[in-house]
Amino acid sequence: MTPRPHPRLSLNQATIKHASLAEALDVARGAGYRSFGAWREPVAEVGLARAAELVRASGLRISSLCRAGFFTAQPGAAREKALDDNRRAIDETAVLAAAGAPGSRAVLVLVAGGLPEGDRDLVGARARAAEAIAALAAEAAAAGVTLAIEPMHPIFAADRGVVSTLGQALDIAEAVGPEIGVVVDTYHVWWDPELPAQLARAGASGRIASYQVCDWVTPLSADTLLSRGYMGNGHVDFARITRLVADAGYGGDIEVEVFRQEIWDAPYADVAARVAAAFDQAVAPALG
Amino acid sequence: MTPRPHPRLSLNQATIKHASLAEALDVARGAGYRSFGAWREPVAEVGLARAAELVRASGLRISSLCRAGFFTAQPGAAREKALDDNRRAIDETAVLAAAGAPGSRAVLVLVAGGLPEGDRDLVGARARAAEAIAALAAEAAAAGVTLAIEPMHPIFAADRGVVSTLGQALDIAEAVGPEIGVVVDTYHVWWDPELPAQLARAGASGRIASYQVCDWVTPLSADTLLSRGYMGNGHVDFARITRLVADAGYGGDIEVEVFRQEIWDAPYADVAARVAAAFDQAVAPALG
Numbered sequence: 001m002t003p004r005p006h007p008r009l010s011l012n013q014a015t016i017k018h019a020s021l022a023e024a025l026d027v028a029r030g031a032g033y034r035s036f037g038a039w040r041e042p043v044a045e046v047g048l049a050r051a052a053e054l055v056r057a058s059g060l061r062i063s064s065l066c067r068a069g070f071f072t073a074q075p076g077a078a079r080e081k082a083l084d085d086n087r088r089a090i091d092e093t094a095v096l097a098a099a100g101a102p103g104s105r106a107v108l109v110l111v112a113g114g115l116p117e118g119d120r121d122l123v124g125a126r127a128r129a130a131e132a133i134a135a136l137a138a139e140a141a142a143a144g145v146t147l148a149i150e151p152m153h154p155i156f157a158a159d160r161g162v163v164s165t166l167g168q169a170l171d172i173a174e175a176v177g178p179e180i181g182v183v184v185d186t187y188h189v190w191w192d193p194e195l196p197a198q199l200a201r202a203g204a205s206g207r208i209a210s211y212q213v214c215d216w217v218t219p220l221s222a223d224t225l226l227s228r229g230y231m232g233n234g235h236v237d238f239a240r241i242t243r244l245v246a247d248a249g250y251g252g253d254i255e256v257e258v259f260r261q262e263i264w265d266a267p268y269a270d271v272a273a274r275v276a277a278a279f280d281q282a283v284a285p286a287l288g
Numbered sequence: 289m290t291p292r293p294h295p296r297l298s299l300n301q302a303t304i305k306h307a308s309l310a311e312a313l314d315v316a317r318g319a320g321y322r323s324f325g326a327w328r329e330p331v332a333e334v335g336l337a338r339a340a341e342l343v344r345a346s347g348l349r350i351s352s353l354c355r356a357g358f359f360t361a362q363p364g365a366a367r368e369k370a371l372d373d374n375r376r377a378i379d380e381t382a383v384l385a386a387a388g389a390p391g392s393r394a395v396l397v398l399v400a401g402g403l404p405e406g407d408r409d410l411v412g413a414r415a416r417a418a419e420a421i422a423a424l425a426a427e428a429a430a431a432g433v434t435l436a437i438e439p440m441h442p443i444f445a446a447d448r449g450v451v452s453t454l455g456q457a458l459d460i461a462e463a464v465g466p467e468i469g470v471v472v473d474t475y476h477v478w479w480d481p482e483l484p485a486q487l488a489r490a491g492a493s494g495r496i497a498s499y500q501v502c503d504w505v506t507p508l509s510a511d512t513l514l515s516r517g518y519m520g521n522g523h524v525d526f527a528r529i530t531r532l533v534a535d536a537g538y539g540g541d542i543e544v545e546v547f548r549q550e551i552w553d554a555p556y557a558d559v560a561a562r563v564a565a566a567f568d569q570a571v572a573p574a575l576g
Contacts, residue, residue: 122525153443154441154443154479157478158523165481192442192453193414216446222510235446
């Protein structure tokens, strides 16, 4: 018989990407999870009210909502549209966290977005991302939602996320205010020589809003976004990073978010069980 | 008629990878280059003495020799073998630079190497790389060779180079001694939010031993090592980075090193002309 998933383990919807929200919640609950990381697209498919009902009925905690951001556009219509979308995402985060079981976290994961088409001004794009977060901070705080900046691996600096390191995310968060958080995703930060210092810094100001785990697997997939893998299948030292995160004071849910084609193609329940087993082996021992 | 290549432009052998050393030198000279960045494999094909003759006959400067390093193995035979290979590379660098035209630089580019097979201890691998550089420093200094640490894009942290940022390369260089340099390759460092500060730091201690330019092109190639492109075809802001490098006091040759299948497949002379034109357009204006 499979042991029950670790009590702090959260199944991120993206790991079973092709499941509807209802299916994903059923899979998580059926596999014994207590927590679930939601994505906006499956929520939108059923509408926010219905999504909240499904979450409430599941009895699961909500560990975060992925994702908003993508606000590097130059001032103008595209930027206003992005900010409006982020405002909707703030509302969604509040509603879903309220519908989740006690211990749910109203955390909205923010991915900055890449360079606008034909634009090489990385410094400017980063500045606009920081300004957008500042522009949204008051609304998020009023809704009780933590905006959580996710630094992305530098491989994505051009086309997905111009915030490239935990240190940079913290620079932005500290400039905006005490309520802004950061996401620590092992896939994005495992290589960073500054990781111990920046995790300690993040912990000291209570900014670690989410800890996400998955492995960096080589050879990289042709679509590098999909080069993730179950913990233990790649090069990440989960024991070391998890201890650093724990030492930084993070005690919340830990999401497993794996983008990988053959995992998406596998039966959902098998994936949920495999995630829990990999977590028990690679991550849980470092939680003490 | 094609204008002559910029006087500081150096054609790196890897950009015309399939050329022999003799062919590559002929191509560079024929296209009007003054400087050439050598690689060890084509040198080994003809032997060091013959390679030195070819370099001398070419009348070109040697801007650097690529590459040695790959010294992350655990203590034992593999590590000793790597150190011996680095000692040979130091000799080769000295011989080739002496054979080059005045202004040649005895710079040996060092790539740290990745994690040993099955080893997830990134901190340990980095420490061994630093120890290896320290172990080689005296021999390099005696030979008049600058060991130049090349930080590699974090995409390569697992399987090619565990030194991931310019700041980390400088930490190692400063710990070893004043004679250790760094390589600034736009492909590897363009994304780094710390780049201005770290370039200034590198310049203040005179450690920029080589500046290499090529672009970061998306979508990435299936083999991400080959996602480089001519300057101007991708996302790198060459004006900004080149000014930072110039402001840091670097006045040496600038190598164009592009790994890309369709460039390797093109006629060498066409590539040499294309490199010079891209340099004139994207890089030269920032040199003042």
